[in-house]
Amino acid sequence: MPLGRTAKHLGHTMRNLVSSLIEHESVTTTLPKAKMAQGMIDNMIVKTKKSTLPANALKSKLYGELYNQEKTVPKLMNELTERYKDRNGGFTRILKLEPRIGDNAPQAILELVDNGEREMKFWYIAKTVARLELQGQPLDDLTEKNVRDLLLYRKDGDEEFRRTVELCKKEFFDDSEEELKNLPRMKSNTNGFHRTFRNYKVVPREEKPKE
Amino acid sequence: MSFAVRSGAGLISVGQSLLPRLSIPSLSIPLPSFLQPRQKQAEDVEKQEKLRQLAQELPNTRSGIPFFHDNGILLAAPKKKTSHMKRRQRLYAPGSKQIKLKNNLNRCPACGHYKRSHFLCMHCVSEIQQYWKQRDVKLQPEPFKEEFTNPQDEEVLYPGKTERMYERKLRRKEYLVKRPKTLPVEH
Numbered sequence: 001m002p003l004g005r006t007a008k009h010l011g012h013t014m015r016n017l018v019s020s021l022i023e024h025e026s027v028t029t030t031l032p033k034a035k036m037a038q039g040m041i042d043n044m045i046v047k048t049k050k051s052t053l054p055a056n057a058l059k060s061k062l063y064g065e066l067y068n069q070e071k072t073v074p075k076l077m078n079e080l081t082e083r084y085k086d087r088n089g090g091f092t093r094i095l096k097l098e099p100r101i102g103d104n105a106p107q108a109i110l111e112l113v114d115n116g117e118r119e120m121k122f123w124y125i126a127k128t129v130a131r132l133e134l135q136g137q138p139l140d141d142l143t144e145k146n147v148r149d150l151l152l153y154r155k156d157g158d159e160e161f162r163r164t165v166e167l168c169k170k171e172f173f174d175d176s177e178e179e180l181k182n183l184p185r186m187k188s189n190t191n192g193f194h195r196t197f198r199n200y201k202v203v204p205r206e207e208k209p210k211e
Numbered sequence: 212m213s214f215a216v217r218s219g220a221g222l223i224s225v226g227q228s229l230l231p232r233l234s235i236p237s238l239s240i241p242l243p244s245f246l247q248p249r250q251k252q253a254e255d256v257e258k259q260e261k262l263r264q265l266a267q268e269l270p271n272t273r274s275g276i277p278f279f280h281d282n283g284i285l286l287a288a289p290k291k292k293t294s295h296m297k298r299r300q301r302l303y304a305p306g307s308k309q310i311k312l313k314n315n316l317n318r319c320p321a322c323g324h325y326k327r328s329h330f331l332c333m334h335c336v337s338e339i340q341q342y343w344k345q346r347d348v349k350l351q352p353e354p355f356k357e358e359f360t361n362p363q364d365e366e367v368l369y370p371g372k373t374e375r376m377y378e379r380k381l382r383r384k385e386y387l388v389k390r391p392k393t394l395p396v397e398h
């Protein structure tokens with residue numbers, strides 16, 4: 001039995017998770033559940049994007065696949081398809097967290113990419129950049145690449161990122177001179193990561209000639 | 212076999228070779244009444260009445276007592292107490308049961324403390340999440356508050372409550388285990 005659940009129970013769990021993810025943009029669960037829900041949500045977004053059904057039929061189809069339909073179905077049909085129209089996949093990401101206190105279950109954050117409300121990776125990198133700027137350090141290659149990847153498809157991403165960095169400076173590093181003393185080990189040029197990160201550029205794929 | 216444990220009557224239906232056979236008073240077929248003396252007849256009636264009562268009570272006699280209690284069957288049990296040495300050898304000697312060293316440690320770029328590679332730093336995550344929480348509270352509409360023209364009305368309707376030590380502890384969530392922050396990376 002996957003996840004120790006019967007097929008019926010599992011279906012409801014996944015349906016709950018996917019609905020919550022669409023509603024709140026981000027959910028924190030255990031890693032196996034996050035992995036399972038990730039495939040389902042990606043599939044659902046692709047099928048909604050590519051659907052040739054009339055709006056009414058698509059709507060009633062999605063009503064059978066989600067919960068809290070008054071909120072989630074219109075959001076999936078309008079907001080998410082609009083947000084991901086340039087992407088062919090990878091609408092979600094999984095970030096691993098430390099095991100849960102109590103039962104030591106591995107946890108993970110499952111979040112929709114490019115959401116404006118609760119995107120942990122966006123804020124984490126913004127916090128990193130804010131810290132480096134407060135310390136007067138240049139951005140290392142890894143962080144630069146992370147920022148570039150993060151804002152690749154995002155609408156008005158640069159402005160929002162700048163705004164978030166300023167917020168991070170104010171919120172998380174206000175009166176903590178002590179915290180800023182710990183400088184990155186720049187000799188490896190990877191912001192302190194042990195593995196050497198090779199400098200490479202992201203080259204966009206060649207476009208196929210249209211027939 | 213739980214049905215066998217529950218009642219004595221149910222026992223008889225279980226395989227008879229496995230379990231001890233309960234002796235049931237065998238009833239001999241009485242002679243026709245006209246062949247017997249009158250006193251004997253009366254005795255027989257009395258006897259049969261008593262036996263019927265006993266048969267009725269039979270299911271209730273052993274109720275409450277588990278079937279495996281005091282019936283001559285012995286269950287498997289350790290013969291000797293496990294010695295201190297053997298117990299510690301079993302529990303603490305295997306390497307797989309000991310705490311392992313973590314070698315996959317990195318420096319968190321957002322706070323400069325240790326974190327596991329490929330995992331987020333929980334300190335930074337909780338900081339960001341706390342910020343989101345108080346940001347989203349501000350966006351919520353303000354909760355409805357009743358307004359009174361006469362302040363005494365409010366005092367009568369909602370008399371003040373003193374918060375006890377126990378309640379304060381509950382509100383502050385002091386019973387929760389908090390994740391300690393990791394050490395800063397040294398150079």
Ligand SMILES: [Zn+2]
Pocket residue numbers: 319320321322323324326332333334335
């Ligand atoms: Zn951190």
